[in-house]
Structures are given as structure tokens and as C-alpha cells.
Amino acid sequence: MITLPPACNSVWLNNTITRLGVDLSSARFLARSVQNASQEDGSLNDILGYSGKTVVITGAASGMGQAAAQLLVDLGAKVIALDIAPVTVPVASAIEVDMKDPASIDAAVQSVPPKIYALFNCAGVPCPPFSNTDTLLINFVGLRYLTEALLPRITEGGAIASIASTAGMAWKGNVENVKTFLQLDNSFASANAWFEKNPEACADAYGFSKQSIIVYTMMQAKALAQKGIRINCIAPSPTASGFMDKLKGEGQMPDELVDLFLPSNGRYATGAEMGEPLVLLNSKLASFVSGNNIPVDFGFCAEVYMGQRDDLLNISQ
Numbered sequence: 001m002i003t004l005p006p007a008c009n010s011v012w013l014n015n016t017i018t019r020l021g022v023d024l025s026s027a028r029f030l031a032r033s034v035q036n037a038s039q040e041d042g043s044l045n046d047i048l049g050y051s052g053k054t055v056v057i058t059g060a061a062s063g064m065g066q067a068a069a070q071l072l073v074d075l076g077a078k079v080i081a082l083d084i085a086p087v088t089v090p091v092a093s094a095i096e097v098d099m100k101d102p103a104s105i106d107a108a109v110q111s112v113p114p115k116i117y118a119l120f121n122c123a124g125v126p127c128p129p130f131s132n133t134d135t136l137l138i139n140f141v142g143l144r145y146l147t148e149a150l151l152p153r154i155t156e157g158g159a160i161a162s163i164a165s166t167a168g169m170a171w172k173g174n175v176e177n178v179k180t181f182l183q184l185d186n187s188f189a190s191a192n193a194w195f196e197k198n199p200e201a202c203a204d205a206y207g208f209s210k211q212s213i214i215v216y217t218m219m220q221a222k223a224l225a226q227k228g229i230r231i232n233c234i235a236p237s238p239t240a241s242g243f244m245d246k247l248k249g250e251g252q253m254p255d256e257l258v259d260l261f262l263p264s265n266g267r268y269a270t271g272a273e274m275g276e277p278l279v280l281l282n283s284k285l286a287s288f289v290s291g292n293n294i295p296v297d298f299g300f301c302a303e304v305y306m307g308q309r310d311d312l313l314n315i316s317q
């Protein structure tokens, strides 16, 4: 645990987070340390602002979403978890949902309280082994459909945080296709028709689904700012989780290939190292942060931008 300066208060913390810039690994450590400290120092109680707040989180059964859900429970939030798999975190309510099925999302939304503070979009699948269509539907079409169904319930001061990927960081080179796709209404029927007509635009289904999250996040920021609601996403580097186990399968994605995308610290992130920055982003410590896609990658993208490693994902276009 770190020792906080005597004059430590929320202003000091906000300034400190600002100085940390996009190094959210450090910010996550700070947030956790502050939370620990707050248990001994009443003046810092609930510094993240989740106590008593209702939050909705998808993908809470495993990996990053599970870690975020556990932290939110620990912070005193009333957590409503949506997942296709059983949720083991002791949340207030766990609702089964299939994010590739609009009827299932509609049914889940009916069980969500009328007012919520924050939405965490964590559910997602790799391609392979999931098909192109399932990947596009689960990772983005369902995410957008759920987000727009819940938006009217998010109160002023609330926030949305989603998980994109470093695999979506090439969004700039495909932005016109993504924007055309995003101009459609949010129905599954429109999305499916567009995928059928534009197979080349979304041939890399996983990359396109994550590019869509990043561009959607930036495009929504203006309208949501007018309602006092923030929206952000993170772009994780390879993370040890159920996702990674499925992606690697039985050798379908060799270790050597995934290793090319590891940061220079040479390791996979843990689910908590992604879930915790998400919790920070939707917290009141990030109250002026919106419209951002933040790589949480221990500097992987920075190295590419600075020409210190090959741009295998074309992210510096």
C-alpha cells in the first residue's frame, strides 16, 4: 500500500491521474491503493463513487468482466450482471442473455432497474473459433443494441465503458466503411443485410467488430456530453482469459503468433489488469474523460507509433 500525502484529496487524485496520462496500469494501481487507504481514512471513503450505485455489466462470468464485476461489488455497487454463462461473482442480480439474439437482449433489459449509473460492455468472443457472423453480432451489434436500449436509463453523470482491442486499432484506415455501417439503425436485420452486401469491408470480423466499438464510442461522445453522460473504451493487449484459451484452441493460433502482440514487459495481462481500468474510467475520478479509446497495453501501441516495433496491425496509419 502507498502512503498518501497529508493533503491528499480528490483534487490531488484527479491531478495525479491526469499526470499519469494514458498509463492506466499505474492509474489502476493508484485507484486500488487509494481504495485500500480509504478504508483507514474516512475522508477518502468512496473515492471512486460507486457506493450504492446501480451498474450493469456484460461478460461478468469470466475474464475482464468478472474482475470488473468483483471490484464493483467490493466497492459497494449494486451490480446487475448479464452473461450467457453462469456468473459466480456475488452480484445483486445475474441475468442470462445471448448478445447475438435481440429477443434475448430485450428480455434481459426488462429485468434491469429503471435507473442505472453505468454500463460496462465486456462480453465478447474471438474469431476463430466463433464464426464471422457470430463475432460481429456478439462483439458489436449486440453491444450497440443493448447500449441504446439502456441509454434512457443512464442518469446524468453516468458513464459507459466498453472493451475494444488492439486488434481494432487500425480503425483509421477503415473509418469510412465503419462510419457507413454505423449510420444504419441499430437493428440486427440491418446489420446482417450490410454484412451480406459488404463482405470485404468486414472480412476481418474480429477487427471490424472492435473498430466499430472504437468509432461508435467517439461518434456517441458529443450527443452523450449534452446529457452529461460519458463514453469510453479500452483496447487491451493479449490477456490471459477464457477468450485467449478459445482463440488458441488446440494450436489454431500458435503461441509464437500471439507473442508478437505482447508488450515489451513480455507477458499477458491478467483479467484484473483490464477490468480495473474499466472501473476507473466509469468512476467519478474520470469525470471529464469521454470519447476516448485508451490502449491498455503496457506501451505496445506507443512502441508502434514511435517506430520501435513493426506495425503488424497497421495501427499507425
Ligand SMILES: NC(=O)c1ccc[n+]([C@@H]2O[C@H](COP(=O)([O-])OP(=O)(O)OC[C@H]3O[C@@H](n4cnc5c(N)ncnc54)[C@H](O)[C@@H]3O)[C@@H](O)[C@H]2O)c1
Residues within 6 Å of the ligand: 058, 059, 060, 061, 062, 063, 064, 065, 082, 083, 084, 085, 097, 098, 099, 100, 122, 123, 124, 125, 126, 138, 139, 163, 164, 165, 166, 235, 236, 237, 238, 239, 240, 241, 242, 243, 244, 271
Ligand atoms: N483476452 C484477450 O486477449 C483480449 C484482448 C483484447 C480484447 N479482448 C476483449 O475483451 C473482452 C472480454 O474478454 P475476456 O478476455 O475477458 O474473455 P472471457 O472469455 O474470459 O470473457 C468473455 C465473457 O463474455 C461472455 N459471452 C460470450 N459470448 C456471449 C454471448 N453470446 N452473450 C453474452 N455473453 C457472452 C462469456 O460468457 C464471458 O463471460 C471481449 O470483448 C474481448 O473481445 C480480449
